[in-house]
Amino acid sequence: MCPGRQNCETKRDQARKLVKDLESRGEDAFSAFLEGLRVTGQQNLLELLQKTAPRVHFHPGKSTEAGYPLIQPHPLSPDEGVKGPEVRPRRDSIQYYKMDARPCGLCLIINNVEFEPKTELSIRKGSNVDCDKLEKRFKSLNFVVEVRTNLKQRQIKSELSALSRKDHSIYDCCVVVILSHGTEVSHNRFPGAVFGVDGNHVSVQEITNYLNGQNCPSLQGKPKIFFIQACGGGEKDIGFEVSPDEAKPSIGGDGDQTDAIPISSSSESLSTSDEIDARATLPTPSDILVSYSTFPGYVSWRATVSGSWYVEVLDNILKKHAATLDLTTMLTLVNDEVSQNSAKGLYKQMPGSFNFLRKHVYFQTSE
Amino acid sequence: HRKPVNMQNLDERLNTFARVQHPIDHELLAKAGFYSKGEGDEVICFRCGGGLKDWDPEDNPWEEHAKYYPGCSFLLSEKGQEFVNTIQLQERKY
Numbered sequence: 001m002c003p004g005r006q007n008c009e010t011k012r013d014q015a016r017k018l019v020k021d022l023e024s025r026g027e028d029a030f031s032a033f034l035e036g037l038r039v040t041g042q043q044n045l046l047e048l049l050q051k052t053a054p055r056v057h058f059h060p061g062k063s064t065e066a067g068y069p070l071i072q073p074h075p076l077s078p079d080e081g082v083k084g085p086e087v088r089p090r091r092d093s094i095q096y097y098k099m100d101a102r103p104c105g106l107c108l109i110i111n112n113v114e115f116e117p118k119t120e121l122s123i124r125k126g127s128n129v130d131c132d133k134l135e136k137r138f139k140s141l142n143f144v145v146e147v148r149t150n151l152k153q154r155q156i157k158s159e160l161s162a163l164s165r166k167d168h169s170i171y172d173c174c175v176v177v178i179l180s181h182g183t184e185v186s187h188n189r190f191p192g193a194v195f196g197v198d199g200n201h202v203s204v205q206e207i208t209n210y211l212n213g214q215n216c217p218s219l220q221g222k223p224k225i226f227f228i229q230a231c232g233g234g235e236k237d238i239g240f241e242v243s244p245d246e247a248k249p250s251i252g253g254d255g256d257q258t259d260a261i262p263i264s265s266s267s268e269s270l271s272t273s274d275e276i277d278a279r280a281t282l283p284t285p286s287d288i289l290v291s292y293s294t295f296p297g298y299v300s301w302r303a304t305v306s307g308s309w310y311v312e313v314l315d316n317i318l319k320k321h322a323a324t325l326d327l328t329t330m331l332t333l334v335n336d337e338v339s340q341n342s343a344k345g346l347y348k349q350m351p352g353s354f355n356f357l358r359k360h361v362y363f364q365t366s367e
Numbered sequence: 368h369r370k371p372v373n374m375q376n377l378d379e380r381l382n383t384f385a386r387v388q389h390p391i392d393h394e395l396l397a398k399a400g401f402y403s404k405g406e407g408d409e410v411i412c413f414r415c416g417g418g419l420k421d422w423d424p425e426d427n428p429w430e431e432h433a434k435y436y437p438g439c440s441f442l443l444s445e446k447g448q449e450f451v452n453t454i455q456l457q458e459r460k461y
Contacts, residue, residue, distance in 0.1 A: 189437070191438035281409060
């Protein structure tokens with residue numbers, strides 16, 4: 001097939017062309033096409049077409065194999081062909097990052113729990129729960145996970161620097177998780193900052209810079225994903241911690257509470273057109289996604305026993321959907337669930353994702 | 368000498384488009400924080416300094432602002448985080 005096709009035509013156009021092609025190639029064309037489906041193991045499609053076009057018989061005897069050498073498909077069990085939506089490309093393509101290296105990549109988790117007294121930043125109770133969950137989760141997604149606890153600003157920087165100097169050639173992806181107090185720092189791409197246990201902060205912009213294409217060539221073109229659980233506001237954490245029963249407010253339990261559900265700005269009509277968009281005049285930080293527990297400048301809720309809302313929901317969504325959904329779709333689900341959680345009364349939390357990926361990310365799952 | 372222009376002001380931003388042929392409605396651009404430098408279709412946000420060029424007539428200035436400069440505090444104050452998040456996580460043409 002014409003390699004340029006998928007760029008200039010919709011699927012519907014392609015389908016029309018294919019049908020026209022088949023119609024104009026003589027009476028055996030369709031049965032040859034069906035035979036092609038059979039040989040390449042696309043049983044479900046074959047059956048569907050035979051059902052909808054019962055008058056067309058295909059003759060295995062008139063096989064095209066002699067004329068066109070066909071690539072032998074790898075054997076499929078009868079069930080496998082019917083899986084449908086679960087089957088997805090694993091190779092690097094226009095739309096998907098290659099994500100089949102084993103292991104998939106390195107994952108660094110920085111878990112800041114105890115801060116120096118002079119900082120007056122409270123102990124982040126529950127953070128170890130978050131840390132354990134994410135360590136297990138990313139191990140199950142086939143990452144090599146390293147955890148660092150209670151790092152000062154300088155140590156955060158040197159860990160990230162060390163990560164950027166590693167050779168990632170054999171990997172397909174890199175993940176950084178930071179659990180700490182945070183503060184507001186403005187930047188037009190990646191605002192916000194996280195605290196070292198010494199009370200000095202590192203901006204998120206700087207954190208992402210360590211792994212950009214310039215500073216970490218072996219991650220060029222590969223997805224670099226940052227998960228940041230931090231209170232975005234400069235205020236101290238006192239009062240942000242909630243007791244376990246408050247942490248899981250029930251939705252719709254009583255009438256008063258539903259009033260507090262934030263009204264979504266669904267009136268914003270979002271363009272879904274395929275037009276070429278305006279371009280940034282500054283070099284765009286490509287292949288980077290930062291997922292914040294909350295928009296910088298807002299508080300982030302953490303339960304002292306079950307951990308933070310964000311990490312709990314993120315972990316659950318990854319567990320449930322990593323095998324079938326791409327990362328940005330999962331983060332949309334995380335947003336939805338966290339904002340539902342926070343719908344109770346005064347508390348509101350909306351995670352923020354700043355997404356400069358060029359393709360979809362599908363994690364590896366051990367099926 | 369002219370008095371220095373203050374790009375925080377919507378009308379001042381709009382004025383910069385006076386002699387510019389831009390594929391996007393000038394008022395929409397100015398409202399989204401942009402002013403023209405007078406070079407092609409390039410515009411700059413007065414707050415975050417983020418620039419955008421190569422506009423398509425179908426583009427929406429707020430959406431493009433949110434796509435490339437999601438941290439802009441003017442964008443966030445005018446449109447809110449939910450808008451920015453939706454743009455960042457929407458189905459993209461990869």
